[in-house]
Amino acid sequence: MVLLPSAQGSVHYYDFVLTNTNFTRLCSTKSIVTVNNSFPGPALRVQKGDTAFVNVYNQAPYGVTIHWHGIKQPRNPWSDGPEYVTQCPIPPGTNFTYEVIFSSEEGTLWWHAHSDWTRATVHGAIIILPAEGTTYPFPEPDDEKVIFFGIHAQPLQLICWVH
Template identity: 55%
Template sequence: MTIHWHGVFQLLSAWADGPEMITQCAIRPGNKYTYKFRIINQEGTLFWHAHSSFLRATVHGAIIIRPRVRHSYPFPTPYREVPIVLGEWWNANVVDVENQALALGIGPNISNAYTINGWPGDLYPCSQNQMYKHRVEQGKTYLLRIINAAVNSHLFYKIANHNMTVVAVDARYTNPYVTDIVVISPGQTVD
């Protein structure tokens, strides 16, 4: 397996980008590998994921790049930061899902459920009535770091009866804008 640092500008460190058999050999089970690279001129949210077979579907996480020491956000400092990783769940081994698609010459089956921070929610029989919950305090500002870790699905993120202000996309600050829904492509991040 290898790890791809999705969206990180690999300036002078292309060997650390992670695509298996392109920039490096796979990290074999039981072995170790240390990725070394510098993140330059990027602030915000990116994500990492496995870059071996279809493992990207289930092996992933957030990269949070905060302002340097003695620097601040270009907006009021939030009360809290909350990573929101939108993902997928298959009722099968994801490598088997990929192998079936390759054998049939078609795209892989869509997932059986979508997840928020690993929890599928109460719509699906796999959830056992559990879902991701985050308690907030009224009047406080939260920086949601939304990541679409889904393999092939554009996803929508909405909080009922609430607007959000988008301040960054893919570790780049943007002119803030208010919306009640975020549409997010595979591999994209929105703060």
């Protein structure tokens, strides 16, 4: 099989700023690591065949990496993100830019920290729309909602089509 790079994909740029943030849930306030003060973190919204450059500024007090869960990234392992497998953790006070290549994926996936327990709060959705000029194999939905089910440190997410 020959994989050809998309000639039409768009390029997206995201800034992820990791900080400790005070969050209150169920009458209890805790300091957790968030991305852009958001929990869950910001969603990537791209089309099949696009590329996203995500600049991660680590202003949290822990070394961290970000993994793009389910994105194959052919010939681009250095942006896969598993800590101590394809890169060292991004030290506090520094930044690292990931080049995330969307090749054959379509639908909803997620990104998450790949460093110890930081993944419990550092995660967000990746929404991959069909390539330009193509559609999903079902009628166009009326609305979309991203829902995270936080199960220990392995949340799941899906998009609901509301009719």
